[in-house]
Amino acid sequence: MNWNDWLPLLLIASSLIPGLIIFGLAEQRVRLRTTLNLSGSVINLLLVGWMLWGVYHGQHFETRLPLLPGLDLVLRAGPLSLLFVTLSAVLWLLTTIYAIGYLEGSPHRSRFFGFFSLCVSATIGVAMSGNLITFLLFYELLTLATYPLIVHRGTEAARHAGKIYLRYTLIGGGLLMFATVWLYTLTGTLEFTPQGFLHALGDEHRPALVMIFILLIAGLGVKAALIPLHGWLPLAMIAPAPVSALLHAVAVVKAGAFGIVRVVYDVFGINFATDLGVTAPLAWLAAFTILYASMRALYQDDLKRRLAFSTISQVSYITLGVAIAGPMAAIGGVVHLVHQGLMKITLFFCAGNLAETLGIHKISEMDGVGQRMPWTMAAFTIGVFGMIGAPPTAGFITKWYLGMGALEAGQSWVIWVLVGSSLLNAAYFLPILHRVWFRKPPEHWPEERCFGRQETAWMLLLPPIVTALLALGVGLIAATAFSPLAWAKLIAEREGL
Amino acid sequence: MGDFLLTIPWAVVLILLPLVGAIACFLWPKKVNQLGLITLGGVFLSVVGLGAWLLENGVYHHAVGGWNAPLGIQLYADGLSLVMLGITALVGVAVSVYATAYFDRSQSERFWPLWLFLLTALNALFLSADIFNLYVTLELLGLSAVALVALGGGKAALNGAMRYLLASLLGSLLFLFGVALLYHTYGSLDLAMLSEQVESTPTVWMALGLMSAGLLLKTALFPLHFWLPPAHASAFSPISALLSALVVKASFYLLLRLWLEIFWPISGSVAGLFGVLGVMAILWGSLQALRQTRVKMLVAYSTVAQIGYLFLAFPLAMGAGVTAWNAVIYLAISHALAKAAMFMAAGNLLRFGGHDRIADLDQLAQRLPLTIAAFALAGVSFIGLPPSGGFIGKWLLLEAALMQGRWDLAVVMVLGGILAAMYIFKVLGYAFTEASKPSKVKTVPVRMEWAALLLASGAILLGFLAPLILPLLAIGTPFDAFSGNEEIMP
Numbered sequence: 001m002n003w004n005d006w007l008p009l010l011l012i013a014s015s016l017i018p019g020l021i022i023f024g025l026a027e028q029r030v031r032l033r034t035t036l037n038l039s040g041s042v043i044n045l046l047l048v049g050w051m052l053w054g055v056y057h058g059q060h061f062e063t064r065l066p067l068l069p070g071l072d073l074v075l076r077a078g079p080l081s082l083l084f085v086t087l088s089a090v091l092w093l094l095t096t097i098y099a100i101g102y103l104e105g106s107p108h109r110s111r112f113f114g115f116f117s118l119c120v121s122a123t124i125g126v127a128m129s130g131n132l133i134t135f136l137l138f139y140e141l142l143t144l145a146t147y148p149l150i151v152h153r154g155t156e157a158a159r160h161a162g163k164i165y166l167r168y169t170l171i172g173g174g175l176l177m178f179a180t181v182w183l184y185t186l187t188g189t190l191e192f193t194p195q196g197f198l199h200a201l202g203d204e205h206r207p208a209l210v211m212i213f214i215l216l217i218a219g220l221g222v223k224a225a226l227i228p229l230h231g232w233l234p235l236a237m238i239a240p241a242p243v244s245a246l247l248h249a250v251a252v253v254k255a256g257a258f259g260i261v262r263v264v265y266d267v268f269g270i271n272f273a274t275d276l277g278v279t280a281p282l283a284w285l286a287a288f289t290i291l292y293a294s295m296r297a298l299y300q301d302d303l304k305r306r307l308a309f310s311t312i313s314q315v316s317y318i319t320l321g322v323a324i325a326g327p328m329a330a331i332g333g334v335v336h337l338v339h340q341g342l343m344k345i346t347l348f349f350c351a352g353n354l355a356e357t358l359g360i361h362k363i364s365e366m367d368g369v370g371q372r373m374p375w376t377m378a379a380f381t382i383g384v385f386g387m388i389g390a391p392p393t394a395g396f397i398t399k400w401y402l403g404m405g406a407l408e409a410g411q412s413w414v415i416w417v418l419v420g421s422s423l424l425n426a427a428y429f430l431p432i433l434h435r436v437w438f439r440k441p442p443e444h445w446p447e448e449r450c451f452g453r454q455e456t457a458w459m460l461l462l463p464p465i466v467t468a469l470l471a472l473g474v475g476l477i478a479a480t481a482f483s484p485l486a487w488a489k490l491i492a493e494r495e496g497l
Numbered sequence: 498m499g500d501f502l503l504t505i506p507w508a509v510v511l512i513l514l515p516l517v518g519a520i521a522c523f524l525w526p527k528k529v530n531q532l533g534l535i536t537l538g539g540v541f542l543s544v545v546g547l548g549a550w551l552l553e554n555g556v557y558h559h560a561v562g563g564w565n566a567p568l569g570i571q572l573y574a575d576g577l578s579l580v581m582l583g584i585t586a587l588v589g590v591a592v593s594v595y596a597t598a599y600f601d602r603s604q605s606e607r608f609w610p611l612w613l614f615l616l617t618a619l620n621a622l623f624l625s626a627d628i629f630n631l632y633v634t635l636e637l638l639g640l641s642a643v644a645l646v647a648l649g650g651g652k653a654a655l656n657g658a659m660r661y662l663l664a665s666l667l668g669s670l671l672f673l674f675g676v677a678l679l680y681h682t683y684g685s686l687d688l689a690m691l692s693e694q695v696e697s698t699p700t701v702w703m704a705l706g707l708m709s710a711g712l713l714l715k716t717a718l719f720p721l722h723f724w725l726p727p728a729h730a731s732a733f734s735p736i737s738a739l740l741s742a743l744v745v746k747a748s749f750y751l752l753l754r755l756w757l758e759i760f761w762p763i764s765g766s767v768a769g770l771f772g773v774l775g776v777m778a779i780l781w782g783s784l785q786a787l788r789q790t791r792v793k794m795l796v797a798y799s800t801v802a803q804i805g806y807l808f809l810a811f812p813l814a815m816g817a818g819v820t821a822w823n824a825v826i827y828l829a830i831s832h833a834l835a836k837a838a839m840f841m842a843a844g845n846l847l848r849f850g851g852h853d854r855i856a857d858l859d860q861l862a863q864r865l866p867l868t869i870a871a872f873a874l875a876g877v878s879f880i881g882l883p884p885s886g887g888f889i890g891k892w893l894l895l896e897a898a899l900m901q902g903r904w905d906l907a908v909v910m911v912l913g914g915i916l917a918a919m920y921i922f923k924v925l926g927y928a929f930t931e932a933s934k935p936s937k938v939k940t941v942p943v944r945m946e947w948a949a950l951l952l953a954s955g956a957i958l959l960g961f962l963a964p965l966i967l968p969l970l971a972i973g974t975p976f977d978a979f980s981g982n983e984e985i986m987p
Binding site: 073155158 | 860862881883884888889893895899908911912914915918919922927929931964
C-alpha cells in the first residue's frame with residue numbers, strides 16, 4: 001500500500017470527520033468544538049503543503065475507488081486541483097477563526113460548523129475530482145451542504161432565499177447530470193485528461209458535443225453566476241457573514257468557475273473546443289457578465305448586495321481567461337481563482353465586521369467609519385484597490401495577464417472589456433472609500449457594540465488583515481517561484497498549453 | 498461448521514420462521530416485542546445464510562417434500578430474489594425496532610402477528626417458482642396488508658383500508674384469472690416450464706393482460722394509484738413504512754418475474770405502454786406531492802411518483818437489457834430504505850408536535866435534528882442526488898435511455914428529480930422556520946429517531962455499494978433471458 005494513494009481521501013476526511021463529530025456535540029461544548037475545527041483545518045493545511053511539495057517534484061497522488069461498472073471515484077491532486085485546494089484550505093482556517101468570533105453567543109452553532117465543514121469537504125472534493133462523475137458528486141454535495149447555511153437564521157426571508165438557491169442550483173445540477181451521462185454514452189470514459197478526451201470522436205458527433213458543451217456550461221454557470229443564471233447569489237447574502245465570505249465569494253462560485261476550466265481544458269481540450277466554435281460565445285457571455293453585473297452593482301445600497309454583484313462580475317474573469325484560448329490568458333484566468341478569492345473574502349470579512357460591530361448594513365451608513373474602525377477599513381481599502389486592478393495588488397496581475405493574453409490571441413476587444421470593467425469597479429467602489437475616509441462620522445452608529453480598546457473583537461479583525469496582506473503580497477511576489485502566478489504557469493505547462 | 502451452515506435449507510427457514518413467529522405472537526401476547534425481534538433477527542441471519550449459499554453454489558432450487566414440478570411446490574432463489582429478501586429483512590428489522598417504541602401494549606399485540614404474516618408472505622413470494630403459489634402469497638400479502646392499515650382505527654384509516662381491500666382483491670382476482678388461463682392452456686404452473694412453452698396466442702395475450710393489470714393495480718401505477726395515498730397516509734407510520742417500502746415492491750417484483758420468464762418474447766408493444774404510464778406517474782405523483790399540505794400525504798404521493806421510475810425499465814430493456822433492470826432494482830431497493838425512513842421520520846414528527854402540517858413544522862431542524870436529518874437523507878436519494886442509491890439507479894437508467902436515444906424518458910427522469918427536490922425541500926425549508934402558533938410537544942423515543950436515521954443513511958450508503966450489489970444481483974443471471982443486444986456501447 002502506498003501512502004500517496006490515500007492522501008487525497010485523507011485530505012477530505014480531515015475536514016469531513018471533524019464536521020460529522022461536531023454535528024453530535026451539544027451547543028455549549030464551545031472549547032471542544034473550536035479545538036476540532038481548528039485542528040481539522042491545520043491538519044488540512046499540513047496535508048496540502050505536503051502535496052504541493054510532492055506535486056512540484058513530480059509525484060502523483062491519486063485515490064481510486066470503484067463506483068459503478070466502468071466508472072471510478074477518482075480523487076487526484078494535480079497542479080490545477082492543488083491551486084484551488086490550497087486556496088480553500090488557507091481561507092477555511094481564517095474563516096473558521098472569523099466565524100468563531102462572529103457567531104459567539106448565537107444559537108445553533110454546532111449545526112452551523114458541522115455544515116460549514118461539510119461545505120469545505122465538498123469544495124476540496126470538487127477541486128480534486130479526477131473525472132466528471134466524481135466532480136458531479138461533490139458539486140451536488142456542495143449544493144446540499146450550503147442550503148442549511150443559507151436558511152440558518154430560520155427567518156421567512158432566509159427560507160425564501162434558500163428556495164431560490166435550490167431552484168437554480170438543482171436545475172443546474174440536473175442539466176449537468178444529463179450532459180455527463182450523455183457524454184459517457186458517447187465516449188465510455190469521463191476521465192479528466194490534458195487536451196481533453198473528445199477529439200478522437202468522429203465528425204458526426206459534433207452537433208451532439210456542442211449541445212453537451214452548452215448543457216455543461218449551463219449547469220456550471222449557475223454556480224459560477226454567469227448571467228442570466230446569477231439570480232440566486234444576491235439573495236443568498238442573507239446567510240451569516242462567514243458563509244457569504246467563504247462560500248458565496250469563494251467556494252460555491254469557484255466550484256462553478258473551476259468546473260468550466262475543467263470542462264474546457266480537460267474534457268473538451270482547448271484546441272478542440274475552439275475548433276468546435278464554442279469558446280467564442282463563452283467569452284462573449286463572460287464579457288457581458290463582467291460589464292452587466294458591474295453596472296448592477298452601481299445601484300446597490302446594501303453593502304453585501306453590492307459585493308455580491310461585484311463577485312458575479314469578477315468570477316467571470318476566470319471564465320473569460322479560459323475562453324480566450326491563449327496560454328497567457330489562461331494563466332490570468334486560473335490565477336484569478338486565487339486572487340479574486342483573497343480580495344473578495346477580505347471585503348466580505350470587513351462587511352461582516354461593520355454589521356457585527358456597528359450594525360452597519362448599508363453603504364449610506366458608512367460615513368466616516370474609517371475613523372472608528374481604521375484597521376478594518378484599511379483592509380477594505382486594499383481589497384478595493386485589488387478589485388479595481390491597481391498595481392501592485394493581485395487584481396492588477398490578473399488583468400495584465402488577461403489583457404496580454406487577449407492581444408496574443410488576437411482578440412483586442414477584450415482590452416475594452418477590461419478597461420470598462422475597471423472603470424465601473426472604480427465607479428462603484430471609490431465613492432465608498434470617499435465616504436469611509438473623508439466624511440464626518442455620525443453621532444451614533446446604528447447598533448454599536450463595545451470591545452474595549454480594540455475597534456472590534458480580535459477574531460474578527462485578524463482574518464481580514466491577513467487576507468488583505470495576502471492579496472497585496474501575492475501581487476508583490478508574483479515574479480518569484482512561490483507565487484500563485486508561478487503555480488498557474490506550472491499548470492499551463494503541465495496542461496500542455 | 499461452515500459446511501453445516503451451507504446444508505440448511507435457508508429458503509424454507511425464511512418462510513417458516515416468520516410463520517412460526519406469528520403464531521407464537523398469538524399464543525404469548527405478553528411477549529410479542531421480544532418474540533418479534535428474535536424472529537426478525539433470525540430472518541436477517543437466514544438471508545445472510547442464503548446469500549452465502551448462493552455465492553458458493555449459484556442458483557438455489559428446492560422441491561418441498563421432494564415433490565418436483567409440475568406436482569410439488571418449488572422454491573427458487575437467484576440474485577434478484579436474494580436482493581429483495583435482503584432489503585425486506587433490513588427494512589423489517591428497522592421497522593420492528595421502531596415499532597417496539599411506537600405502539601402501546603394492546604396495539605403491539607395486534608401489530609406483531611399481522612406483520613409477521615406479512616413478512617411470511619413477502620419471503621414466500623420472493624422464493625416461489627410457480628404462478629399458483631405466487632397467487633397464494635399475493636393474496637396473503639394483500640390481506641395482511643389491509644388488516645394492518647385497518648389497525649389504525651378511526652374513520653380515515655378504515656376508509657383507506659376499505660379502498661385498499663377492494664383494489665387488492667380485484668388485483669388478485671385478475672391475477673388468478675390469468676393463472677387459470679395459462680394452466681388451462683399449458684397444464685403447468687411452473688415458471689421455468691412455462692417460459693419454454695409460451696407462444697403468442699390470443700389466450701396468452703389475455704393472460705398477460707389480466708395478470709399485468711392485476712399487478713399494476715397492486716403496484717399502484719398511475720392511473721391505478723387511487724387507493725394508495727389514503728391507505729398509506731392514514732395507517733400507523735411503521736405500517737405506512739412497510740407498505741410503501743416493501744408491499745408495492747413485491748407486486749412489482751412479481752410483474753418483473755413474469756415478464757422476464759414468460760411474457761418477454763411476446764410483449765414488445767405493452768412495454769411501450771408501461772413506459773408511458775411510468776412517465777405519467779412520475780409527473781402526476783410529483784405534482785400532487787407538491788400540492789399537499791401534510792407530510793404523510795406528501796410522502797405517500799412521492800411513492801406514486803417513484804413507482805413510475807420502475808416502469809421506465811420496460812421500454813428501455815429492449816436495447817439496454819441488464820443496465821435498465823439493474824437500474825430499476827437499484828432504484829427499488831434505495832426507495833425501500835429511503836421511503837421506510839421517511840415514513841418513520843413522518844411518524845416521529847407526528848408524535849412530537851401532534852400534527853404533520855408542513856407549514857407549522859416549527860424549527861424541527863433544531864428541535865428534532867435526527868428526524869429531520871433522516872428525512873433529508875432519504876429525500877436526497879429520491880431526488881437522485883449523489884452520493885445515494887437513488888443517484889446510482891438514476892445514473893444507470895439515464896445511461897440506458899441515452900444509449901438508445903430515448904430523450905423523452907431521459908428528460909422526464911431529470912424533471913422528476915427536480916420536482917422531487919421541490920417537494921422535499923418544501924418540508925425541509927419549513928423545518929427551519931417558526932410556526933405561527935406553537936403547539937404542545939411530546940418527546941420522541943430515541944429508538945424511533947435512530948431507526949429512521951440509520952435506514953436513511955443506508956440509502957445514502959447504497960451510493961457507494963454498487964460494486965458489491967450489482968455482482969450479487971447477477972447470480973443466476975435473472976436478466977439474461979432477453980439481454981440479447983444489450984451491449985451497444987461505442
